[in-house]
Amino acid sequence: MIARLLTTALCGLGLAFGAQAENHLIRLDTEQRSHLDLRTVRPEPVSALPLAQVPGRVVLPPAHEFAVTALQSGVITRVNVPLGVTVAKGQVLAEIESVALVDLQRALVDAQSVFGVAEAKMGRDDTLLREGVISRVRWQETRSDFERAQAALRAAEQTLLASGLAATEIARLKTEGRISGIYRVLSPAEGIVLERLAIVGQRVDTLAPLFRIGRLDELWLEIEMPQERLKEARTGDRVTIDNPKARARVIEISQSVDPQSQTALVRARVEQGGDRLRPGMNVNVQTLHRSTDRIFKVPIAAVFHHEGHSYVFVQREGGFEAVEVQVAGQEAYHVVLHEGLEGGESIVAQGVAGLKAAWVGGLTGHEHAE
Numbered sequence: 001m002i003a004r005l006l007t008t009a010l011c012g013l014g015l016a017f018g019a020q021a022e023n024h025l026i027r028l029d030t031e032q033r034s035h036l037d038l039r040t041v042r043p044e045p046v047s048a049l050p051l052a053q054v055p056g057r058v059v060l061p062p063a064h065e066f067a068v069t070a071l072q073s074g075v076i077t078r079v080n081v082p083l084g085v086t087v088a089k090g091q092v093l094a095e096i097e098s099v100a101l102v103d104l105q106r107a108l109v110d111a112q113s114v115f116g117v118a119e120a121k122m123g124r125d126d127t128l129l130r131e132g133v134i135s136r137v138r139w140q141e142t143r144s145d146f147e148r149a150q151a152a153l154r155a156a157e158q159t160l161l162a163s164g165l166a167a168t169e170i171a172r173l174k175t176e177g178r179i180s181g182i183y184r185v186l187s188p189a190e191g192i193v194l195e196r197l198a199i200v201g202q203r204v205d206t207l208a209p210l211f212r213i214g215r216l217d218e219l220w221l222e223i224e225m226p227q228e229r230l231k232e233a234r235t236g237d238r239v240t241i242d243n244p245k246a247r248a249r250v251i252e253i254s255q256s257v258d259p260q261s262q263t264a265l266v267r268a269r270v271e272q273g274g275d276r277l278r279p280g281m282n283v284n285v286q287t288l289h290r291s292t293d294r295i296f297k298v299p300i301a302a303v304f305h306h307e308g309h310s311y312v313f314v315q316r317e318g319g320f321e322a323v324e325v326q327v328a329g330q331e332a333y334h335v336v337l338h339e340g341l342e343g344g345e346s347i348v349a350q351g352v353a354g355l356k357a358a359w360v361g362g363l364t365g366h367e368h369a370e
Helices: 002-012 030-036 099-131 136-162 167-176 227-232 352-369
Strands: 039-041 044-059 065-069 074-079 092-097 182-186 191-196 209-214 220-226 238-241 246-253 263-272 282-299 304-306 309-316 319-330 334-339 347-350
Touching: 044 263, 074 099, 092 209, 099 136, 099 167, 136 167, 220 227, 220 238, 220 246, 220 282, 227 263, 246 282, 282 347, 304 352, 309 352, 319 352, 347 352
Parallel strands: none
Antiparallel strands: 039 347, 044 220, 044 282, 065 209, 074 092, 092 182, 191 209, 220 263, 238 246, 238 282, 246 263, 282 334, 304 309, 309 319, 309 347, 319 334
């Protein structure tokens, strides 16, 4: 009914079809175009086909996450950083008062004392051996005691290093001999605090988790791709996020499908807009498949449908022709076409309804004439 009314109105304006009845070329003069308020645009070439709008999640690569554990048992006396803040490598995250650490430091002080005595004795016996006062057997016994004391000192130093003490603190302990039961938990890398488990007053055992630190210099997307679209996805395909604006590229496609959701994980590395994303964010992503076909982006209003087929009006010399196209996907304001256009044409983006009414009326009249 609407098509008939529009056709009647257009006929009243004197709109007519050209002689090429098989193409139903619609010829318009300047006044008719003005009444229809036609506007044409050129299709925008694109290099990728949109596959699907799917949910995704911002994550960190596994190699960019660091677990911070308690290297000594004890009681947490201080926590210096809250959740979500940026920390530098080596920054003190928390402090633990540890009796076990006191014992390890005392062992180092004792080993340092024994080594000092053995070193002095070794120096004395070196002199006595050169002067011929002592036998070489006695010198070898002294040398053996010296090497055992040296090995014990190095072992005590390595134990403290493995227990979380810095080399500078160990050197100061050897020089000054002052023992402290305070163990400082240090950040292993520059990043943000993703998780904080440490609580002041809490008693922790050795290797108990305290913090989780993440480096933000690289971000990934984990995309839940429906199984029916997996065959179209390829490594290297582009992924876009509208809000916030970001772009990524597929680096891995899972070989298994979740039996509950019937989706597979597709991982993409963020290439642009990573500063707008945060780990843990849920986002909607548009996956785009690279293609060598002639693919064009046109305004949504330019595409119309008739009897299950999609068309656009292409401007020809002397009129407009309805050209069938294949829709590959749809974005917020545009439709992506992968068949029907050659490139360089001008298509109608405004006034399509009036032309469609005339075109449909012309088709009907052509069928009756036959």
